[in-house]
Amino acid sequence: MPMDDEAGSELTSADAEQNSEPMSEEMLRNAYHLSRLRSSSVEIREKGSERLKEELAKAQRELKLKDEECEKLSKVREQLEQELEELTASLFEEAHKMVREANTKQATAEKKLKEAQGKIDVLLAEVTALKTLVITSTPSSPNRELHPQLQIPSKAVFKKGHGRNKSMSNAIVTATTQNSQLQPINKDGREINLILYDEFLAWKEEPTLDKVCPFLERIYQEDIGPCLSFAKHELTEAVQAAVESNTLSIEPAVVQALPVVKASAIECGGPNGWRAEVVTKCALSGLSRTCKHRIKLGDSGSYFYISPSCRSRITAVCNFLTYIRYIQQGLVRQDVEQMYWEVMKLRKEMSVAKLGYYTEEL
Numbered sequence: 001m002p003m004d005d006e007a008g009s010e011l012t013s014a015d016a017e018q019n020s021e022p023m024s025e026e027m028l029r030n031a032y033h034l035s036r037l038r039s040s041s042v043e044i045r046e047k048g049s050e051r052l053k054e055e056l057a058k059a060q061r062e063l064k065l066k067d068e069e070c071e072k073l074s075k076v077r078e079q080l081e082q083e084l085e086e087l088t089a090s091l092f093e094e095a096h097k098m099v100r101e102a103n104t105k106q107a108t109a110e111k112k113l114k115e116a117q118g119k120i121d122v123l124l125a126e127v128t129a130l131k132t133l134v135i136t137s138t139p140s141s142p143n144r145e146l147h148p149q150l151q152i153p154s155k156a157v158f159k160k161g162h163g164r165n166k167s168m169s170n171a172i173v174t175a176t177t178q179n180s181q182l183q184p185i186n187k188d189g190r191e192i193n194l195i196l197y198d199e200f201l202a203w204k205e206e207p208t209l210d211k212v213c214p215f216l217e218r219i220y221q222e223d224i225g226p227c228l229s230f231a232k233h234e235l236t237e238a239v240q241a242a243v244e245s246n247t248l249s250i251e252p253a254v255v256q257a258l259p260v261v262k263a264s265a266i267e268c269g270g271p272n273g274w275r276a277e278v279v280t281k282c283a284l285s286g287l288s289r290t291c292k293h294r295i296k297l298g299d300s301g302s303y304f305y306i307s308p309s310c311r312s313r314i315t316a317v318c319n320f321l322t323y324i325r326y327i328q329q330g331l332v333r334q335d336v337e338q339m340y341w342e343v344m345k346l347r348k349e350m351s352v353a354k355l356g357y358y359t360e361e362l
Contacts, residue, residue: 112299126322127331192340200340207328209244209321216324223347224320227313227354230284235304238297239284243317246325247298250314253291253305282307312358313350320346 196218203215211220228243230236242248282289283304291305295314306314323346326332332339 127326130326130331190341190344192337196344197340200343201336204327204336204339207324209324209328219320219347223350223354224317227317227350230310231286232284235283239295239314242297243314243321245298246321248314248318249296250293250306250311251296253294280305282310284310308360309353309356309358313353316346316350316353320350 199215199218203213209216211217228236228240230239239248279288279290281287282291283295284306287307289307289309291307293308293311294303294305296303320343323332323342327339334342
């Protein structure tokens with residue numbers, strides 16, 4: 001029976017070998033699949049990690065770019081804010097400057113307007129006075145009411161209630177008549193200078209203020225030039241220019257009203273305060289004189305004190321040039337001969353003034 005046992009064990013091992021062969025192949029197959037799965041999962045992990053690393057690096061780069069862009073934008077914002085502040089400050093400064101300039105211009109315009117209104121009032125008054133003079137009184141037919149010195153003295157007439165002896169009154173009338181007969185009547189004679197008259201007629205045809213015309217050239221040489229020639233040459237030229245341009249103004253010398261005023265001051269009222277005599281050097285002659293007036297040239301704020309003689313000379317020239325301007329503007333309604341004699345009278349005033357004669361104001 002041992003032989004049978006050995007045969008049986010051989011059969012069993014052979015069967016086992018036959019059964020183990022298919023199992024080992026399956027296991028190997030499974031192991032192979034498992035190893036492939038493991039290797040593929042490793043590859044997937046590696047690829048995933050690499051992809052994630054790439055995405056992370058990309059995100060970091062993008063984030064860095066974003067940071068740089070934000071930094072640039074913040075710098076731009078700061079620059080814009082600074083420029084806006086500077087612009088706002090400059091705008092406010094410019095606005096304040098414009099307001100100051102506007103206020104200055106307004107004050108200057110108001111001052112010029114006030115001065116112009118004053119000049120207009122003076123000119124209107126002069127025109128009214130000139131028209132009245134032309135209408136009511138002329139050299140050929142003077143108005144005796146405006147010129148009392150031309151009136152004929154009337155006989156003595158006694159009022160009621162003052163009865164006198166007839167012989168006494170007759171004696172008075174007789175004495176008066178005799179005195180009037182004995183006293184010679186002085187009358188200024190005049191005769192037209194034909195040369196001067198022809199020059200005036202030629203100028204009257206085309207009135208002009210040009211010094212080149214013979215009429216004004218003679219007057220400038222003989223009257224205006226000597227009348228406006230003063231010791232202070234620089235100021236003399238400025239005065240001549242202001243007189244010719246009609247921008248010179250003369251006003252009384254004044255001081256502001258104070259609680260205590262000198263005895264020599266005379267109250268004149270109005271906005272100019274107190275009129276006072278100023279003893280100082282005349283700005284034109286350079287001599288120490290009692291200056292009651294001062295002059296201003298144009299729009300300058302400087303005043304110059306002048307003596308009565310210098311004022312008389314300037315006034316005489318201004319009166320002549322004013323009358324000439326009136327003729328040029330057609331404001332004088334007189335015949336040519338009356339205009340001529342008025343011009344001669346004004347020239348006479350300039351001639352007297354340039355010699356130093358003047359009328360003292362009380």
